[in-house]
Amino acid sequence: AQSVTQLDSHVSVSEGTPVLLRCNYSSSYSPSLFWYVQHPNKGLQLLLKYTSAATLVKGINGFEAEFKKSETSFHLTKPSAHMSDAAEYFCVVSEPGSQGNLIFGKGTKLSVKP
Amino acid sequence: DAGVIQSPRHEVTEMGQEVTLRCKLISGHNSLFWYRQTMMRGLELLIYFNNNVPIDDSGMPEDRFSAKMPNASFSTLKIQPSEPRDSAVYFCASSPTTGGESYGYTFGSGTRLTVV
Numbered sequence: 001a002q003s004v005t006q007l008d009s010h011v012s013v014s015e016g017t018p019v020l021l022r023c024n025y026s027s028s029y030s031p032s033l034f035w036y037v038q039h040p041n042k043g044l045q046l047l048l049k050y051t052s053a054a055t056l057v058k059g060i061n062g063f064e065a066e067f068k069k070s071e072t073s074f075h076l077t078k079p080s081a082h083m084s085d086a087a088e089y090f091c092v093v094s095e096p097g098s099q100g101n102l103i104f105g106k107g108t109k110l111s112v113k114p
Numbered sequence: 115d116a117g118v119i120q121s122p123r124h125e126v127t128e129m130g131q132e133v134t135l136r137c138k139l140i141s142g143h144n145s146l147f148w149y150r151q152t153m154m155r156g157l158e159l160l161i162y163f164n165n166n167v168p169i170d171d172s173g174m175p176e177d178r179f180s181a182k183m184p185n186a187s188f189s190t191l192k193i194q195p196s197e198p199r200d201s202a203v204y205f206c207a208s209s210p211t212t213g214g215e216s217y218g219y220t221f222g223s224g225t226r227l228t229v230v
Binding site: 032034036042043044045046049090092094101102104106107 | 147156157159162169170205207218219220221222223224
């Protein structure tokens with residue numbers, strides 16, 4: 001069975017400092033992994049996805065994530081936080097043959113201080 | 115492409131009333147998902163369809179909830195009768211059918227339902 005664990009429910013950083021949002025997954029097969037972002041009172045937007053190509057994935061707004069099979073991790077990073085990055089971030093896993101069904105983590109709320 | 119379109123954006127209704135939420139898929143997408151989001155429970159998958167056929171409705175909380183896809187591009191989620199605990203943001207999302215690799219979903223902007 002597939003599952004995903006976001007290790008921090010809330011992360012707070014200062015503007016201009018690096019961002020690290022942690023995610024571990026459990027999957028019986030080679031999964032597809034995603035990060036979604038949800039700004040306040042908005043829908044969810046796809047940030048980036050890993051689907052068995054390059055292990056370092058670049059997304060929108062300067063975010064990237066690295067797939068590490070040995071650690072079953074897919075942490076999201078950004079070198080320098082911007083105020084507009086304040087939002088909730090969801091790590092998501094999907095297995096082949098699951099008909100596209102995605103399993104969402106519980107989310108990490110990112111706060112950015114001026 | 116206008117994306118996934120949900121209506122209404124906001125709905126306030128009295129307990130016991132019927133509520134219908136609507137969703138229009140992206141053209142060419144074959145899978146449709148309904149989610150509910152609350153502070154307490156986060157994002158919960160209610161039901162999903164593939165090629166208009168319900169695949170998994172195990173997340174539908176009770177018989178008061180029903181979902182349909184009358185055609186390939188449109189879905190409704192109905193709550194009858196509604197209760198205050200149904201208050202949440204309801205999202206629908208669509209994705210292309212794949213041979214196994216997932217492309218992820220495109221989400222609508224959600225319907226904020228308040229039952230008083």
